[in-house]
Amino acid sequence: MYGIVRKEKLAPNVKLFDVSAPAVAAKSRPGQFVILRVHERGERFPITIADADPEKGTVAIIFAEVGKSSKQLGRLDEGDAILNFSGPLGNATKIERYGDVLCVGGGVMAGALLYQVKALRKAGNKITTIIGARSKEHLILLDELRENSDELHVATDDGSEGFEGLEFLSDILESKRFAHVITIGPTSMQMAVSEMTRPYGTPTTVNLFPIMVDGTGMCGACRVSVGEETKFACVHGPDFDGHRVNFEELISRMRFYNPNEKIAMVLFDGR
């Protein structure tokens, strides 16, 4: 069992947990994820690692309560425990000294972005960060991102804080030549960022969230088309070249179980 040593509410439906998992914490790197199961009847689902403290033996996860499993997780409290917490899974984000790096994150993935930003800055890069969310109340970790970036821009879908929408990214890309772009957040946002950097030929790393089941390359659930190849995001990714990902196919596959997810939520009795 993996004890929850800290629980914090970061936004209306977003929670942060520090989970005691020394073996996972010892090996975690930005871009990797865990697959967890709340209890013996729960489903396995992936969450990206938002930070790790090898000395304390804790791993931070930040998640949105969107359906049955994430709501079950969100109902746990400090002192409770998670049944399974497997990881770190997937490949870590490639951290190199690129030069000027643009980091674009959205919503609940701000924590995972911060983990990447800290590592990129430590490697000697100059970081411009863009963080976005649906609205002001859904923006999280702004102070921490500002502290760890050379420049920070904020955007919301409804314009309640910072820029409205992502169009302003064109001006940023026009004004500065970046050596590398990384993006993590809603798939539609990662697709938009990749399309906007394509004309500039700026290498763009995306971190994908297809449906995952085993997380070890066995089930095929997480397959994505990258260029002419079929890749399994859990073992070949989750980071890929955003200019080569077939996003339309990915988004359609991510929606495949929506009817079943709605039924599961209707039948959810709170346990």
Ligand SMILES: Cc1cc2nc3c(=O)[nH]c(=O)nc-3n(C[C@H](O)[C@H](O)[C@H](O)COP(=O)(O)OP(=O)(O)OC[C@H]3O[C@@H](n4cnc5c(N)ncnc54)[C@H](O)[C@@H]3O)c2cc1C
């Ligand atoms: C590598 C990876 C990292 C992720 N990291 C985070 C994170 O840091 N924070 C966070 O809030 N969410 C993250 N997710 C998404 C998270 O796994 C889903 O929100 C969760 O599984 C939803 O389950 P549910 O039963 O609560 O909702 P459901 O109603 O079952 O599903 C809601 C939506 O979540 C997605 N989803 C459902 N089941 C899975 C699954 N087994 N694998 C992947 N996606 C699924 C689908 O897009 C679905 O439409 C990540 C997904 C992947 C693949």
Ligand code: FES
């Ligand atoms: S989750 Fe099964 S192959 Fe990737």
